[in-house]
Amino acid sequence: MDNKFNLVDEKWIPIANYGLVSLADVFSQSHFIALGGNPIQKIALTKLLLAIAQAAYTPEDDEDWIHIGTQGMAEKALSYLKKKKDCFWLYGVKPFLQMPSIVKATKQSYGAVSASVATGNTTVLVQSQIEQNLTDAEKAILIVELCNFALGGKKTDNSIVLSPGYTEKSNEKGKSSAGKPGPALGFMGFLHNFLIGESILESLWFNLIPKNQIISAPHLTKGIGIAPWEGMPQGEDCEKAKELKTTYLGRLVPLCRFVLLANDGLHYSEGIFYPGYAQGGFDLSTGVDFSTAKARVLWVDTEKRPWRQLTSLLAFLANEKKGSFDCYQLRFGLSRVRNTQCKLGIWSGGLCVSSNAGEQYASGTDDFVESEFFLETAWLGESWFLQLKSEMAIIESLAKNVYGSTMGFYKHQFAEGKDQATQAANLFWQLAEQHFQELINACGSDTAESLRPKYAQIALKAYDTYCPKNTARQLDAWAANRPQLGKYFSKVTS
């Protein structure tokens, strides 16, 4: 097959408020602010771009990282792309992140492997869920997305095994088993976190991890490693595959699916099995907690928006080790960036999925989530964090108050009110989210208490919205259960 559609020159990466650009464009133009697409595409593309930058040049330590800078990183990545251009053909003898030898695996349609497309007997709710023909650019994104966020289930043709004697793709009875979830997705969908700067290049530079920090991650025993596109593995359990499991580049661009693009679909089989968080394997961008007997990880929760997890993720700022999550990407990044920059952001996001008997799908309340907020590096310290934590605890108690009061309102009338109480608390969190950036800023300038009346008002609004007072009985119940938040209003004036 002829080499076709080179990812270095062809336009395929979505940029917010701009359109599609090529890999070369990303590293040569500094005015692109953020990646486009849905959150999992953003994560997958960020990891790919980061892998290219890391493969091009991994700084030795923090000093080297500062020395290289955004521009230096971009230049090195560009020259790397120029040198390795042959590795980036979407079609050809060595197609990008694909396995020509998997051609015998059953073909799946593009929609069948995509979380946001409704296939089979799934109900189509919105136009975007209808399966469509993909352009080459979209196919390229799908390949990168599948590396990280492949849904577990029977879609993979696991009867094809490339490594002789490899048993991970079959069950105890010897029959081909269901495909395991992608390493960046996990059982319910991991929450990923990255530092963001004022441009894509700056964001990549912030997230670039020096060699000395990579080796401090317990599961990356073989260090930075070699990018998978430079030498694809032969099978699921070959030497290269084993190496990819324990290297940083292998984890940035995991080959959890062996795929090969065809005219009307893609040959699809399970690829390398990456150890999960319970076995000590995790993406640096996820929040993990190994301090307890059973390892824990931060999942995407559509009810609990990512900003609410911030205090968990930044617990290292107050040296809180026990019972809190640790996100290596943020910890490594913040320790470096705080000495250099004055403003940086934190992006969190992911996809929430349901699992049933090994089959994964996005249904019901499952959805993409993402949030971002900015802070000054000068604030980053224990006092800022503790203030944020105490204010977050107050917001949490307000949410509980709204829930309890709404429940009380319905109980007062001998009615079932659990759903309304949940919705009232959700409304509170949604309205509160709009002021989160303000809260972060206020914690930085020691005026965090001034926002309490605002959050108290939001709590009352959430309660009033779900507790009508049209009849005498409702008015009675409303007054009897209304949250009493006078202390949040008086705090500021006293």
Added chain:
Amino acid sequence: MLIENNSNKNSRSAAFVAYVIKRLKKDNAFGAALRRADNPDTEIQGWEYLVSWCDLDNTIERTCFATVAAGLARAKQSIDTPSSIGSAIARSYKDGNQDDSAKRKLRHLLACNTGVEACHWVRPLLRLAESRGVRINFGLLLNDLLYFSPKVKERWAMDFYGRKEDKDDSLDA
């Protein structure tokens, strides 16, 4: 402007209550006439005292002023207290706001749609409060009856449960 109007409303009610309290101390005929002002058959006897304070042709004003004046005349309060009608209902019962009769009375009041309708329920409540020795803020009550609104009902209900009103009127969020 709104604040000014509100203060005018308040001052009119407060001035009327202060006038009635003051005159009750020295004018027995005045008290006797006002005590009959909330009875449709005898209300005419109090009109000569109410005419300088309200428009007698206006049923709403006349009923509200007459109800409050009669209540004041019976209560024999020397000063106007801060306690509103909502909290007065609760305090008239031993179990306070947990008493079923108290709750029923509050609901009757909350089910009213106009000030005049509320006056019919307020009248026995004033007698109840008087018999239990519970004092009421008549100035506030007159104001609430004159400018009866859902907001007033909300306040009565909150007072009944002893809940303070927070600054929740304007939310820009």
